[in-house]
Amino acid sequence: MESLELQDITFKWLNGGVTRMDGGAMFGVVPKPLWSRKYEVNEKNQIELRTDPIYFQLDGKNVLIESGIGSGKLTDKQKRNYGVTEESSIGDSLNSLGLTPEDIDIILMTHMHFDHACGLSKYEGDHLVSVFPNAEIYTSRTEWDEMRNPNMRSKNTYWKENWECITHQVKPFTDEVEVLPGVKMIHTGGHSEGHSIITIERGGSKFIHMADLMPTHAHKNPLWVLAYDDYPMTSIHAKEKWIQKAVDEGYWFLFYHDAVYRALKWNGKGEVEESIKREK
Secondary structure (H helix, E strand, O other): OOEEEEOOEEEEEOOOOEEEEEHHHHHOOOOHHHHOOOOOOOOOOEEEEEOOOEEEEEOOEEEEEOOOOOOOOOOHHHHHHOOOOEOOOHHHHHHOOOOOHHHOOEEEOOOOOHHHHHHHEEEEOOEEEEOOOOOEEEEEHHHHHHHHOOOOOHHHOOOHHHOHHHHHHEEEEOOEEEEEOOEEEEEOOOOOOOOEEEEEEEOOEEEEEOHHHOOOHHHOOOOOOOOOOOOHHHHHHHHHHHHHHHHHOOOEEEOOOOOOEEEEEEOOOOOEEEEEEOOO
16 A cells, blocks of 8 residues: 655555546547557557545544545446446455544545545445445535536436435535645536545645546646546646646645556656655
C-alpha cells in the first residue's frame, strides 16, 4: 500500500478496483498519436484507470476521498463494457491498517458517477446497505440533486443503487465547504455539473485532488478534457485556474484514477519534481 507522509498527515491508497476505459473517450478530441505518448494503451485502445480511494486520518477523524468501484454490484455486461478486471477490496485494505468500514467518519465525494460511488453500498442478500454506516458523506448540492434526478445523458452513470440506502448520511454543500480545518471541497462543475475538487492545507504542506478534471497526470494540459465531460469549457477554465495555482504554490497532486502516479509535484517547467508511483 503506497503512502505519502508530510507534516501531520499521511495519505494511503486503498484497493478500490480497476477499469479499462476507451482511450479516445478519456482524451476527447486529442489525437491518439499525442496522448498515447503520455499514457499506456492496450491493443483494444483501452487505458488502465484505477478506482482507488485515498485514506487519511486528521484531527481524530478517519477520512476517505472517493469510495471505489464496489464489489458484487456490476453485471458481467457492465464489467465487460467498463473493462473491470478487479473489484474493490476496501475492507481488506482497511483491515491492514487496523480499521473496518465502520470506522470511517467522513467520505469526500467529488462527484457521484458510478466508478466513484459504487463503493458506497453493497448487497446483503437482496437488499442494499451502506458500506460505511457511520460516515458523513459530502458532495455538492448540485451533484446530489442530479444523482437522484438524472437527465437523459447522466442516467447512465447516476444509479439509484448507489444513493437510495445512503440518503440519511449525505451532507450536500453549496459552492464550498471546509469539512475539517484546512480540508475544503470546492464546486467547479465541468466533468459533471456538480463536480468538485478537494484542497488540503496542513502544517505548511498543500495538496489538491482534481478528481476527473485531471484523472491522470497525462491530462495536465488544460485543453485535454474528456469526452465524458458534460461541460468541457467549464472543465478547461477550472483546469487553467487550479493547475496553475497548484504548481505555482507547490501543491502535491493526489490521484484516484492514475495507474502510474499516486501523487506528484510539478515544477514551473512542467517537470515532475517529486512523486509517489503505484507499485505494480
